[in-house]
Amino acid sequence: MFNVERLIGVMRARWWVALLVTVLGIAAGIAFALTRPKLYIATASVIVEGKADPVSSMLYGTGTAPGYINTQLEIIRSDRVAQRVVKNLKLVDMADLRKDWESQGSGNVSFESWITELIQRGLDVSVGRAGGSVINIAYAGSEPRFAAAIANAFVQAYMETSIELKIDPAKQYNSFFSEQATEARANLEKAQAKLSRFQQERGLLVTDERVDLETAKLSQLTNELLAIQAQRVDATTRARQATRSADSMQEINANAVVAGLRADIARGEQKLSELSLKYGDNHPAVQEARSGLAELRTRLDQEIRRATTSLGSTATIQTSREAEVRASVDAQRARIMQLKEVRDEGSVLERDVDNAQRMYDMVFNRARQTDLESQNRQANVTVLTSALPPNTPESKVRKHVATSVLLAILAGLAAALLVEQLDQRLRGAADTVTALGLPVIGIMPQPKAERSWRGFLSMNKQRVISGRRLLGSSGKS
Incomplete structure (x- = not known):
């Protein structure tokens, strides 16, 4: 160490x-x-x-x-x-x-x-x-x-x-985008062909304006039906009333023929009453007046029946008109439902075409962009x-x-340490303690006579006197 x-x-x-x-x-x-x-x-x-x-x-x-x-x-x-x-x-x-x-x-x-x-x-x-x-x-x-x-x-x-x-x-x-554009174009053509077949089968596409027009017609027919229903109810009521009490019907009483016959009957009854008082019941004049009065009454009954029949015919006509208009309303309603179905189906096909067109445009534009980038x-x-x-x-x-100087110095130091490792010497008091395991009692300086040039170079070499050597010297003395 x-x-x-x-x-x-x-x-x-x-x-x-x-x-x-x-x-x-x-x-x-x-x-x-x-x-x-x-x-x-x-x-x-x-x-x-x-x-x-x-x-x-x-x-x-x-x-x-x-x-x-x-x-x-x-x-x-x-x-x-x-x-x-x-x-x-x-x-x-x-x-x-x-x-x-x-x-x-x-x-x-x-x-x-x-x-x-x-x-x-x-x-x-x-x-x-x-x-x-x-x-x-x-x-x-x-x-x-x-x-x-x-x-x-x-x-x-x-x-x-x-x-x-x-x-x-x-x-x-x-x-990639070119392949996608080809596929998108095929999808667009397929959607357009499907829409074209639908138009050929169903006619032109139904627009919202056309549906609104047909709906307006339905509203008009519905209003007409309501009016005819009111007229039919009124005519039916009058016909029934005429059947039960024709004399109280205003329409019959307002009839000119009926009114004239009633006036003639009133005058005939008055004349008959006068003749009966004057000539008696069996007088030819009385018989003739009575016969004329009966004829007038027959004619009145006929006119009343004719007016009553006319009211019944009016009710029948109104009922027939109501049925016709109701059928028209039902037909118009069915037509509107059909038009809406056609419109909805056509709208779906149109949206498919629009979506396919947008997809194709997007992919095609991206393909053109990447083509330009690939040529840049x-x-x-x-x-x-x-x-x-x-x-x-x-x-x-x-x-x-x-670099060589630095490396050479490091190599020189390493070489000196390597030689020292191979041939170890005691270089100081610490080496004595480490190598021999003995305590250092003292260090004697070198003699002055030995301090030559060579001694100066090795002045660091110290003579270590171990405790064992001192003990031996003291024992001899």
Whole structure:
């Protein structure tokens, strides 16, 4: 177990091990930094726009949305974009790359996959500014023109992939809505054909106005029926009254013929009474007057019967008219019921046609919209700067040297501790207690004569006198 005191002691004792490993590590790091191949870094920049798509009216993620920008970074780093770079630049046709692939013995990996992985190693994608919408696409290569070509190819592949990611779902939706539009059109034609057959079988469709007109006719017939019923009741009552007491009927009494006959009878009775008083009952004049009076009475009875029969005929006519109008009312009511049934059935068919038409219009418009979206080749990415072949290689010597120095120092410390672990020594009073399990009684300083240069380097070495040794010395004395 190492504490600070022991660690200092180990470093003072094993300084040469730490120094040797550190020097060798720094030398190796410098050699690696100076001998590694030169890298040329070409950088292109794009702007990711957050405006609404004029075709689909879809709002892309705004440029300040970290989630959306991070998604774009992952898309650029994806195998799909790298494979498109390989395809666009026709890297599979490069003989040098094929030789490298064959020389590395990557038979288990296809040549295209190997190239895809190879170009992804030199790719570096970053955001230009935190919260910004500018993306920098950098590529590091051993040849300036190749690095610039790969960087620009990644930009082009990214834009093409962005368009595909936008239009591929639109194509799928367009296929779906096209099928739905075909089905909706078939349903519309079926509903229209059913409505047409219904119109041919039942005539024109019944409208609410026509039903209202027929209802008005029914109301008119109903009112007429009520009037005829009143007339029929009145005529029947008068006919019955005339049958029972015709003399008291106003209609009979107001008859001119009846009134004239009654007047003639009154005059005849008066004349007969005068003749009877004057000549007696058997006088021919009296007999003639009596015969004339009987004839007048017969004629009166006939006229009364004729008037009574006329009243009965009127009642019969009114009854017949009532039956006719009642039949008309019933027929009109049945007609209205039939018209309502036809109207309701036709309304259902019309609603079916309207619903089918609305469904077809909606699906058809959506199919047209998705068709436009599937043909939209405009990306929401704009090239800000294209990559140019760099004139000078990227120098990372200082970075590599600084890293190698840090790693060499850590390696030197680790080596010194490892040597100490393999060859443990007592470096202080605490080691005595830990290793021997004995208490420390005292520590004697080193003689001045031994404080030479070598003694100065090992001045931390202390002579520990254990309790056992002191006890032995005291026993001898």
